[in-house]
Amino acid sequence: xxxxxxxxxxxxxxxxxxxxxxxxxxxxxxxxxxxxxxxxxxxxxxxxxxxxxxxxxxxxxxxxxxxxxxxxxxxxxxxxxxxxxxxxxxxxxxxxxxxxxxxxxxxxxxxxxxxxxxxxxxxxxxxxxxxxxxxxxxxxxxxxxxxxxxxxxxxxxxxxxxxxxxxxxxxxxxxxxxxxxxxxxxxxxxxxxxxxxxxxxxxxxxxxxxxxxxxxxxxxxxxxxxxxxxxxxxxxxxxxxxxxxxxxxxxxxxxxxxxxxxxxxxxxxxxxxxxxx
Amino acid sequence: xxxxxxxxxxxxxxxxxxxxxxxxxxxxxxxxxxxxxxxxxxxxxxxxxxxxxxxxxxxxxxxxxxxxxxxxxxxxxxxxxxxxxxxxxxxxxxxxxxxxxxxxxxxxxxxxxxxxxxxxxxxxxxxxxxxxxxxxxxxxxxxxxxxxxxxxxxxxxxxxxxxxxxxxxxxxxxxxxxxxxxxxxxxxxxxxxxxxxxxxxxxxxxxxxxxxxxxxxxxxxxxxxxxxxxxxxxxxxxxxxxxxxxxxxxxxxxxxxxxxxxxxxxxxxxxxxxxxxxxxxxxxxxxxxxxxxxxxxxxxxxxx
Amino acid sequence: xxxxxxxxxxxxxxxxxxxxxxxxxxxxxxxxxxxxxxxxxxxxxxxxxxxxxxxxxxxxxxxxxxxxxxxxxxxxxxxxxxxxxxxxxxxxxxxxxxxxxxxxxxxxxxxxxxxxxxxxxxxxxxxxxxxxxxxxxxxxxxxxxxxxxxxxxxxxxxxxxxxxxxxxxxxxxxxxxxxxxxxxxxxxxxxxxxxxxxxxxxxxxxxxxxxxxxxxxxxxxxxxxxxxxxxxxxxxxxxxxxxxxxxxxxxxxxxxxxxxxxxxxxxxxxxxxxxxxxxxxxxxxxxxxxxxxxxxxxxxxxxxxxxxxxxxxxxxxxxxxxxxxxxxxxxxxxxxxxxxxxxxxxxxxxxxxxxxxxxxxxxxxxxxxxxxxxxxxxxxxx
Numbered sequence: 032x033x034x035x036x037x038x039x040x041x042x043x044x045x046x047x048x049x050x051x052x053x054x055x056x057x058x059x060x061x062x063x064x065x066x067x068x069x070x071x072x073x074x075x076x077x078x079x080x081x082x083x084x085x086x087x088x089x090x091x092x093x094x095x096x097x098x099x100x101x102x103x104x105x106x107x108x109x110x111x112x113x114x115x116x117x118x119x120x121x122x123x124x125x126x127x128x129x130x131x132x133x134x135x136x137x138x139x140x141x142x143x144x145x146x147x148x149x150x151x152x153x154x155x156x157x158x159x160x161x162x163x164x165x166x167x168x169x170x171x172x173x174x175x176x177x178x179x180x181x182x183x184x185x186x187x188x189x190x191x192x193x194x195x196x197x198x199x200x201x202x203x204x205x206x207x208x209x210x211x212x213x214x215x216x217x218x219x220x221x222x223x224x225x226x227x228x229x230x231x232x233x234x235x236x237x238x239x240x241x242x243x244x245x246x247x248x249x250x251x252x253x254x255x256x257x258x259x260x261x262x263x264x265x266x267x268x269x270x271x272x273x274x275x276x277x278x279x280x281x282x283x284x285x286x287x288x289x290x291x292x293x294x295x296x297x298x299x300x301x302x303x304x305x306x307x308x
Numbered sequence: 309x310x311x312x313x314x315x316x317x318x319x320x321x322x323x324x325x326x327x328x329x330x331x332x333x334x335x336x337x338x339x340x341x342x343x344x345x346x347x348x349x350x351x352x353x354x355x356x357x358x359x360x361x362x363x364x365x366x367x368x369x370x371x372x373x374x375x376x377x378x379x380x381x382x383x384x385x386x387x388x389x390x391x392x393x394x395x396x397x398x399x400x401x402x403x404x405x406x407x408x409x410x411x412x413x414x415x416x417x418x419x420x421x422x423x424x425x426x427x428x429x430x431x432x433x434x435x436x437x438x439x440x441x442x443x444x445x446x447x448x449x450x451x452x453x454x455x456x457x458x459x460x461x462x463x464x465x466x467x468x469x470x471x472x473x474x475x476x477x478x479x480x481x482x483x484x485x486x487x488x489x490x491x492x493x494x495x496x497x498x499x500x501x502x503x504x505x506x507x508x509x510x511x512x513x514x515x516x517x518x519x520x521x522x523x524x525x526x527x528x529x530x531x532x533x534x535x536x537x538x539x540x541x542x543x544x545x546x547x548x549x550x551x552x553x554x555x556x557x558x559x560x561x562x563x564x565x566x567x568x569x570x571x572x573x574x575x576x577x578x579x580x581x582x583x584x585x586x587x588x589x590x591x592x593x594x595x596x597x598x599x600x601x602x603x604x605x606x607x608x609x610x611x612x
Numbered sequence: 613x614x615x616x617x618x619x620x621x622x623x624x625x626x627x628x629x630x631x632x633x634x635x636x637x638x639x640x641x642x643x644x645x646x647x648x649x650x651x652x653x654x655x656x657x658x659x660x661x662x663x664x665x666x667x668x669x670x671x672x673x674x675x676x677x678x679x680x681x682x683x684x685x686x687x688x689x690x691x692x693x694x695x696x697x698x699x700x701x702x703x704x705x706x707x708x709x710x711x712x713x714x715x716x717x718x719x720x721x722x723x724x725x726x727x728x729x730x731x732x733x734x735x736x737x738x739x740x741x742x743x744x745x746x747x748x749x750x751x752x753x754x755x756x757x758x759x760x761x762x763x764x765x766x767x768x769x770x771x772x773x774x775x776x777x778x779x780x781x782x783x784x785x786x787x788x789x790x791x792x793x794x795x796x797x798x799x800x801x802x803x804x805x806x807x808x809x810x811x812x813x814x815x816x817x818x819x820x821x822x823x824x825x826x827x828x829x830x831x832x833x834x835x836x837x838x839x840x841x842x843x844x845x846x847x848x849x850x851x852x853x854x855x856x857x858x859x860x861x862x863x864x865x866x867x868x869x870x871x872x873x874x875x876x877x878x879x880x881x882x883x884x885x886x887x888x889x890x891x892x893x894x895x896x897x898x899x900x901x902x903x904x905x906x907x908x909x910x911x912x913x914x915x916x917x918x919x920x921x922x923x924x925x926x927x928x929x930x931x932x933x934x935x936x937x938x939x940x941x942x943x944x945x946x947x948x949x950x951x952x953x954x955x956x957x958x959x960x961x962x963x964x965x966x967x968x969x970x971x972x973x974x975x976x977x978x979x980x981x982x983x984x985x986x987x988x989x990x991x992x993x994x
Contacts, residue, residue, distance in 0.1 A: 062429065065433070075448075076443060132337040136341065151350070157546075158353060172718055185348065189348045198538070225333065239430065239500060246434050246437040253570075261702045266442075269442060273857040283443055297431050364981065388992040559849070560852060561994045563994065572988065573714065577980065581985065
């Protein structure tokens with residue numbers, strides 16, 4: 032049917048019908064300008080990670096791989112990176128799941144407390160993380176909960192919730208409910224409808240929400256400082272090491288490696304996807 | 309264009325009288341959502357507000373205490389904190405507006421022009437945020453500093469005679485940096501909203517002889533308003549309490565309200581005053597958002 | 613005060629300072645003080661087992677230490693690690709004195725923690741720290757009396773000093789010929805090229821040095837005057853700095869000409885070839901000391917005490933000195949250092965510096981609240 036075709040077409044990002052001629056070169060230019068600005072500091076970091084100087088300043092002193100060598104033999108740093116990856120992975124999944132749930136509730140149901148739920152889901156944006164961190168610290172200690180990466184992950188899921196909710200909500204709100212009603216008229220239960228109609232429609236938004244939640248968690252420091260217990264996440268480790276000016280280039284090398292590794296993975300994934308028929 | 313569930317096609321009116329067949333799902337989704345927000349958010353928030361009424365840090369933190377308005381009195385007497393809150397709110401307004409405007413073309417590009425690589429392009433936007441923010445800003449400072457790339461280039465080209473001091477350590481530097489940081493995130497809700505626009509609407513508009521600009525103005529833009537609203541909120545609200553960027557590039561004149569709160573927690577160990585400042589910020593920001601929503605009339609935006 | 617970045621490739625500077633300090637202030641322990649203790653057979657320098665039945669390497673248990681990032685490295689608890697091989701030591705981290713204090717107040721279960729002078733009174737007043745039985749510390753005699761006194765309150769020993777260093781004015785000799793006073797931070801002719809540490813008590817300290825106020829008894833009028841002068845000073849800064857990694861690039865690039873700075877910044881900039889000098893102001897330099905304390909109510913008091921004792925050990929002290937180039941509170945460690953490289957760079961040979969050095973006093977909670985609030989108002993009104 033035309034509706035289905037349109038829906039399917041609209042679902043895949045980038046293949047929505049093009050409103051004609053709205054300045055493709057200009058748009059492309061804006062995108063790449065933004066990308067350039069985003070990656071410029073990373074390029075600078077790359078340069079400094081190979082620079083034989085402990086301070087991030089020009090003029091450059093000379094090429095060296097010393098910082099990368101030291102990086103690989105600093106277990107505390109490597110552990111911190113691993114911890115961050117784990118925490119971000121777990122919390123982003125939780126935040127996305129919760130955000131999807133809230134978005135569906137708010138956009139598809141009428142109930143008392145609907146505005147309240149939406150407001151509460153967005154409320155973490157209003158609270159400075161350091162305040163939430165201190166409060167959670169006191170609460171967890173009072174309840175006898177051991178502080179660990181788990182408590183950090185929980186806190187991260189809460190603070191990422193506004194982002195996931197807003198992104199998925201923006202998508203679900205614009206979508207019409209007729210498809211779901213049609214599916215239910217055809218005999219599908221609501222869970223099945225969600226699974227087969229709503230979630231696929233929202234899939235790009237859910238993916239975007241997940242990446243956002245991951246990013247929010249990975250770079251977050253205030254909550255991790257308070258709630259991490261024995262295991263440091265990468266930003267906390269960085270913060271602690273900044274006191275020691277000598278270790279700065281090693282930290283820079285770590286950031287560059289992380290970036291390089293991630294970019295490589297993504298470009299690989301893209302290459303694989305393009306090879307598939 | 310109607311959105312949300314408030315509107316039902318005619319003839320469906322009878323459906324509401326029977327039990328909503330979706331109620332199982334409703335409860336399955338509701339219970340975790342409410343549990344999480346109340347235990348992990350409302351609880352600590354209530355604690356924070358309670359702390360605001362604490363006279364000082366003495367004694368066990370969870371022990372009962374004599375409530376006192378001392379912290380709020382101090383804030384009112386000082387005047388400086390409230391003025392800073394006002395300035396921070398204005399800065400946040402500027403950042404949110406510019407970032408949302410700049411993010412729109414990015415989102416538009418990704419949805420309508422990026423083709424099959426849209427997912428890749430989207431991820432490319434976000435990946436830089438997996439480097440430490442502190443290090444990235446350090447790199448920016450190097451570029452903007454008096455010895456940095458920009459000044460060296462301008463000096464070399466003879467455009468300026470002396471290094472520019474004004475690129476760093478002031479309020480403008482804070483706003484510019486914040487806008488730059490927020491653009492990728494702000495593009496996400498807009499992207500989510502744009503992606504759902506039905507192609508037949510564009511075809512219909514074209515059939516009615518609408519120019520591309522009119523297509524945009526009368527079809528695309530209104531349909532993407534929920535995304536724009538979401539993006540604006542997502543940027544504005546946390547920026548009022550922002551502290552990391554002002555700390556790094558604000559110098560002495562660019563500090564924001566969030567810096568004061570952060571300092572009272574992490575440098576002064578004065579949680580009651582920090583909490584009181586946070587409570588004030590919470591009330592003011594919620595107030596601003598509610599007023600703003602009233603002006604923009606959310607019914608059409610969020611389908612409420 | 614708070615810990616600082618360690619001096620770069622500079623050796624022995626603070627070491628020699630301690631040696632000088634010991635002799636100049638007439639520290640009770642002669643430089644050949646033996647490490648005494650009940651003879652249980654361990655080699656000299658290791659903490660002796662307090663009268664218990666169990667030999668050290670069979671002691672089991674676990675200990676949690678709340679410390680600053682970097683000190684979890686085994687070199688900094690080498691003596692404990694080597695002696696008590698079966699004790700599990702885990703670290704929790706704090707990023708500032710306020711953070712550590714907040715965590716201890718907020719219910720941290722750490723057994724041992726590491727604050728700095730200026731913040732110690734609060735732990736005592738709030739009952740967060742346990743008294744230390746110094747008779748059980750084998751290495752206690754190696755600590756100079758002046759350092760021991762820093763950890764004493766109401767006649768009782770609550771803290772064991774461990775690391776220390778200086779604060780003074782770091783300046784670029786190519787822009788400023790010489791700096792004789794802390795007042796250079798207020799000098800209008802250096803507008804836009806100064807940098808102060810982002811800390812209220814630090815600002816009050818500087819003002820007290822300049823005007824001769826009694827730091828432990830600042831009156832309301834004095835505080836108002838201090839607030840006024842630092843409000844006027846704020847625009848003179850290029851920026852405040854929060855960590856040495858912020859300050860050092862600015863000094864090395866020549867953007868900052870004079871700054872309130874810890875010794876680590878000086879040493880690093882010097883080693884990187886910048887034309888810098890570290891002032892000996894007429895009012896005297898400042899000195900800060902880091903200490904370890906035992907959390908009140910910990911079930912691991914005995915282990916914690918052994919940990920503190922081991923911290924004073926020679927291997928640990930040597931690591932502190934050689935790896936981080938901080939001073940150690942163990943006078944023997946200091947006296948045993950022979951490296952002369954930067955004696956000259958730090959003017960360590962000049963005992964008058966040490967005689968005029970002011971140790972950071974401990975704040976009361978009211979002072980802390982008043983001085984930090986003053987500072988935040990100054991910053992908020994810019």
